[in-house]
Amino acid sequence: xxxxxxxxxxxxxxxxxxxxxxxxxxxxxxxxxxxxxxxxxxxxxxxxxxxxxxxxxxxxxxxxxxxxxxxxxxxxxxxxxxxxxxxxxxxxxxxxxxxxxxxxxxxxxxxxxxxxx
Amino acid sequence: xxxxxxxxxxxxxxxxxxxxxxxxxxxxxxxxxxxxxxxxxxxxxxxxxxxxxxxxxxxxxxxxxxxxxxxxxxxxxxxxxxxxxxxxxxxxxxxxxxxxxxxxxxxxxxxxxxxxxxxxxxxxxxxxxxxxxxxxxxxxxxxxxxxxxxxxxxxxxxxxxxxxxxxxxxxxxxxxxxxxxxxxxxxxxxxxxxxxxxxxxxxxxxxxxxxxx
Numbered sequence: 302x303x304x305x306x307x308x309x310x311x312x313x314x315x316x317x318x319x320x321x322x323x324x325x326x327x328x329x330x331x332x333x334x335x336x337x338x339x340x341x342x343x344x345x346x347x348x349x350x351x352x353x354x355x356x357x358x359x360x361x362x363x364x365x366x367x368x369x370x371x372x373x374x375x376x377x378x379x380x381x382x383x384x385x386x387x388x389x390x391x392x393x394x395x396x397x398x399x400x401x402x403x404x405x406x407x408x409x410x411x412x413x414x415x416x417x418x
Numbered sequence: 419x420x421x422x423x424x425x426x427x428x429x430x431x432x433x434x435x436x437x438x439x440x441x442x443x444x445x446x447x448x449x450x451x452x453x454x455x456x457x458x459x460x461x462x463x464x465x466x467x468x469x470x471x472x473x474x475x476x477x478x479x480x481x482x483x484x485x486x487x488x489x490x491x492x493x494x495x496x497x498x499x500x501x502x503x504x505x506x507x508x509x510x511x512x513x514x515x516x517x518x519x520x521x522x523x524x525x526x527x528x529x530x531x532x533x534x535x536x537x538x539x540x541x542x543x544x545x546x547x548x549x550x551x552x553x554x555x556x557x558x559x560x561x562x563x564x565x566x567x568x569x570x571x572x573x574x575x576x577x578x579x580x581x582x583x584x585x586x587x588x589x590x591x592x593x594x595x596x597x598x599x600x601x602x603x604x605x606x607x608x609x610x611x612x613x614x615x616x617x618x619x620x621x622x623x624x625x626x627x628x629x630x631x
Contacts, residue, residue: 317540318626320599324528324535325631355616356488358496358550358573359503360580364607365546368620372542394540396622398605406607 315380316390317412323390326417332386336411337378341371368406372396375410388414438466492550500576507579514586518596522589523582523625528598534631541597541627543584546607547577548618574619578602581621594627601625 316323342348347363354361375396383391394412445462515521528535549557553569560567581602589597600623607618 316538318538319540319601319624320527320538320626323538324531324628352616353484353488355548355618356485356551357492358548358553359499360577361546361548361616361618364616364618364620365544368544368546368622372544372622376540394624395601396542396603396624398603398620398622400605400607406605 314389315383316417317376317380317394318390318392319394319412321393323392323417326390328390328392328415329418330416332383332388332414332416334411335379335382335386335388335391335414336409337375337380337382338407338409339371339374339378340407341367341374342406368398368408371406371408372410375408379410379412383412383414386414388416390415390417442466489551492552496550496552500572503576503580507576507583510583511579511586514583514590517590518586522586522594522597523600524596524598525600526598528626528628531628531630535628536631537629539592539594539627540624541585541588541592541594542622542624543581543588544620544622545577545581545584546618546620547573547580548607548616549573554617574604574621577619577621578604581623585623585625589625589627592627593629595630596628597625598628599626 322328347367351361351363354363379391379394391412391414394410397409397411398406399409400406442462442465549570553573557567557570560569582600585597585600603622603624605620605622607616607620
């Protein structure tokens with residue numbers, strides 16, 4: 302499934318929050334930890350451009366976009382995992398970032414899949 | 419969709435490489451069949467290598483020309499740009515506080531809300547921010563004497579303020595009334611194994627957007 306489709310899925314069915322409970326709802330079942338991760342790198346051209354921008358300083362838009370896209374994909378994978386377990390919400394979502402090599406970075410999103418009523 | 423794209427790209431790249439390789443071998447064999455001199459074969463095998471090294475040479479020359487210019491640009495303008503970003507941020511912050519009626523971000527868990535919550539969802543925003551090489555040089559000189567390194571502090575706090583402001587704007591765009599349990603993560607873009615890479619920090623802010631019932 303594409304990230305856009307999954308984000309639609311989030312809006313329709315699965316609630317994703319980083320609080321421990323969902324206000325006004327009761328957690329009925331705990332379905333375990335779900336997670337999703339991606340490793341992404343920008344192509345050489347944009348990497349060189351970001352290196353040039355680095356000399357001047359300020360925001361590196363190429364990297365910002367890269368990380369935003371990959372985070373959306375990590376969330377999408379986490380949601381797909383939760384949907385496969387039959388959950389209708391993910392609570393207490395956390396994010397972790399690590400840089401593997403040069404321009405590549407790993408984004409990891411994890412949370413607890415639950416059913417709420 | 420994305421994975422098929424990647425697969426197609428890999429396929430194209432590998433087919434192009436194999437075509438290059440096969441044509442090189444075929445040309446070398448043809449040259450051998452015609453029993454010409456060895457320099458022709460050498461050219462066939464070394465052609466791609468020469469092209470790549472030419473590319474590197476051009477890149478190196480461009481780098482040598484552009485680096486001093488951009489460094490000087492950084493010396494003159496990086497402080498000014500940082501100040502301008504900060505003053506822009508103050509204005510944007512004021513605009514979104516006007517929209518929400520208060521600062522929407524909080525690290526509370528939502529137990530204090532009495533009216534009830536109609537809807538919740540995740541909000542996140544990120545920014546990659548870097549000091550200029552001039553600022554890094556100043557920071558290095560400051561490090562020799564120790565103490566407070568004000569230059570880097572200002573760059574990182576500008577990045578953090580930018581990420582928070584983007585979170586407010588995301589919440590505004592998605593129509594949330596308030597953002598609870600905000601966390602701010604800071605990750606270094608440069609891995610420890612590659613000390614000469616891009617010097618940048620990534621600030622990532624996320625929280626739970628709510629709509630009052």
